[in-house]
Amino acid sequence: MRVAIITESFPPDVNGVAHTVLRVAELLTSHGHHPIVIAPRPRAGTTEEQGPFAVVRVPAVPLPGYPGLRLGLPSRRVRAALLRHRAEVVHLASPACLGAHGAAVARRLGLPVVAVYQTDLPSYARAYQLGRAGEAFAWRWLRRIHNRAARTLAPSTVTATGLHGRGIENIWLWGRGVDTRRFDPAKRSPAIRARLAPGGELIAGYVGRLAAEKRVDLLAGITALDGVRLIIVGAGPAEAMLRQHLPDATFLGERRGEDLAAIYASLDVFVHSGPYETFGQTLQEAAASGLPVVAPAAGGPLDLVADGLTGYLIPPGDPDAFTAAVARLAADPAMRAAFGAAGRRRVLSRTWPALTEELTGHYAAVLRAQTAARGARRAKRAKVSA
Secondary structure (H helix, E strand, O other): OOOEEEEEOOOOOOOOOHHHHHHHHHHHOOOOOEEEEEEEEEOOOOOOOOOOOEEEOOOEEEEEEEEEEEEEEOOHHHHHHHHHHOOOEEEEEEEOOHHHHHHHHHHHHHHOOOOOOOOOHHHHHHOOOHHHHHHHHHHHHHHHHHHHOOOOOOOOOOHHHHHOOOOOOOOEOOOOOOOOOOOHHHOOOOOHHHOOOOOOOOEEEEEEEHHHHHHHHHHHHHHHHHEEEEEEEEEOOOHHHHHHHHHEEEEEOOOHHHHHHHHHEEEEEEHHHHOOOOOOHHHHHHHHHOEEEEOOOOOHHHHHHOOOOEEEEOOOOOOOHHHHHHHHHHHHHHHHHHHHHHHHHHHOOHHHHHHHHHHHHHHHHHHHHHHHHHHHHHHHHHHHOO
């Protein structure tokens, strides 16, 4: 199949949308398909991702309040790229601005669209204090985009239910894969542990963007636990504030690849504080690394964490609950080991090749539906003319 992936984010950006699009495009290519990625132009001075597929960049501007992210703008390049690529199906990755434009272009060209819901824009509107009007506008905008798609793919059951309740139709579940070879408990590093916890302390770690909606501030109480070190991996606009709020935490900045995998494996407990996750890719990476996970009982984590089996689900927004859960795990090495082993077993089947095969099944289904609809219209016209 000839697939055009129109995405709001792509490497060198570091986030779930960018990572998912990269892995999907790589695997589509390796399976004999022909993807093209249409993405915002990165900021000057960054190194663009090179892969075995074409990437078309469109003009972009910094996102207000988050200059590290770029907002792709409507561009004639989108239509030109779709025509030049001879696209058969359009994949909208977390559509917002560029995705909305891509959906309109695909509609005019008669191309079927699969829209992947990945970013909880209405909740972000709340987190950034845009009020009820901002949240309502976000839902209207998303309904317009997604209800014009042949299918919307939601990453978790909670997210799918929420979308249905907001009037979004044709929803199907499609999760995310995890690289269980890269993220592996065997990569635990004594050298990393000695550097991060020279006194042999238990290491609790967060990995992700440092932004207001991630609520990393809720982890402050962990730094007061005896014999526990809190490690923060990531970057973003909230970093300066968080360094002040968590002066006893260790900030490692943005890490990637094997370096990141070794850090994961060298932790003892993984903590994720964001209550607005539609999925939670870092939770899967932590589980693959053999870690017990502590996360809010909201959104994607409800599908990813088996409470009392692979970790703990706690009330969203409750800092004391985070501290108590980590303290409980710190006091029980056997429980940590059991939770970590169970978590890894649960993700071993969630490989990217398996999830990409599911995705191509969705592409094929919307293509068949379009062909059937065209045949029905032709038959109707022939009947009328007769």
